[in-house]
Amino acid sequence: MLIAERRRRLLAHVRDHGYVSFRDLAEALGISESTVRRDLRAMAADGLLALTRGGAGPRHGSSPARSVPPAGPNGADPVSGPREAIAARAATLVAEGSAVLLGPGRTTTALARYLAAFDQLTVVTNSISVTSALLDAPQVEVVLIGGALRRSIGAAVGPIAEAALTGLRGAQVFLSGEGVTPERGLTTPNVFAAATDQALMAAGQQVVVLADHTKLGRETMCQTVPPERIDVLVTDQAADDYLVDRLRATGIDIHVA
Template identity: 50%
Template sequence: MVRANGAVSLRELARVVQTSEVTVRRDVRALEAEGLLDRRHGGAVLPGGFTRESGFPQKSLSATAEKTAIADLAAGLVDEGEAIVVGAGTTTQELARRLARVPGLTVVTNSLLVAQALAHANRVEVVMTGGTLRGSNYALVGSGAEQSLQGLRVSRAFLSGSGLTAERGLSTSNMLSASVDRALVQAAAEVVVLADHTKLGADTMFQTVPTDVITRLVTDEPPAHDERASTELQALADQGVQITVAGVPVSPSAAAQAPASSAESEKVRPQRREMPLPGQRRTRGGAGPGPARLGPAGGLEPGTAPGPGGSMERVARMADLRRR
């Protein structure tokens, strides 16, 4: 699977081979010891994956459930009549499919896949950048794309990438893509990064968005064993990034191993958690109260969320009210 796709998550491997992530993680360690692959924070890649960029077919098969959940939450951040920019990527493509239902929206993008997802949305205006087509990810890059973004101003930019760390922020493996992403960021008042847990702690060649420019991260819950992803989330929260965590539905194999009550509760659990505290930072350069603390599995530590009992629902309501 790694040879075919370039990268694969432990969750996906466990689903395909119908075993637990614990077993898969042990086998991945053994394969890494033989030099057949490299482990990467909740997944595995081909050796030398630090500089290697997977093509679109490979990326589209990685962490599909996580990307879907992230796109669902990110779409809820967009209001009617907004003007936004959306970068290239498989997660942003999923977001675009959901934006087709937002009336009066204007979307500026360099991604052919994002534009295609919105092509038949009657109430959404799509503005394409110029540039040279980069076939590996169906994106327009180069000076033409960057020049077409000069003088543009929108409310938000939604971007993805190859890796995200608290030290360097969002990064990608391709220089041309990084340059266009930086131009997209310059056009936006707020920057929202969409990154699943496999990208947390991964560091690739070209920085696109420094951490202090990222307004919000929309991600999924890291597995309990993935300490590096959880640590990275805490570090990002400490630097003022608002973090929205999407719940991912339990796979059939995982549900079969879990108690019935646990599996059922997962299906109805609100699929949104906010950290750090609302109002900490909404736009670049803003300041506010200190961040909430993340627990060892990536969740908030007891008592750090505001409201009775540290309710995540109240955090989400406050964020929504403030956004309105």
């Protein structure tokens, strides 16, 4: 079966059924689950469908036969709109077989659902929702960092988490805070979350910030990543052009989803 025909049939199956698991799609088309994951990841990056925990569903605004069910607890619901677009673009930056770090947040959780379609990957995280999004992806090795639970963000923070990150090194770290400015970079309102995010930042060779347009130009109390340490910023099309230009002038590579 040609790739184009296979993907056409996958898309039709998703649109007809709403939410479909990787296994069901593989059985329906008579192909392997790894092939399904690879095709769905490419199709999601093209905006044709949305990946969810363990499968795929139609993009927000389409009319499936039945709605996409929640992917899991702790905020791991299917994400639509700017966060989904940002997550899909961020997933294209990740190489198969690499090791990446993900901080807490709704956008990083959306990214985790795209990463669940990878054939081989290691994800280090302190986020409960990121871990939940990867539970049904046994081919993705998950390293869950422990520490003091901060319930407001669903993540482990504090000295134990920071110590656990010492000595780790990943190809990329993906972080999402509450504000991004050219002067202070990424910020968050909580000092404990900021310290743990800084430890995550130190463990990543490339620092990627995920921030929708509502966060650009906003500044909160604690600096997480100074502007000179942000390698890539992924935002959405509603981002203010003036702010984008000012951030780009600091040397940040900006991707607009």
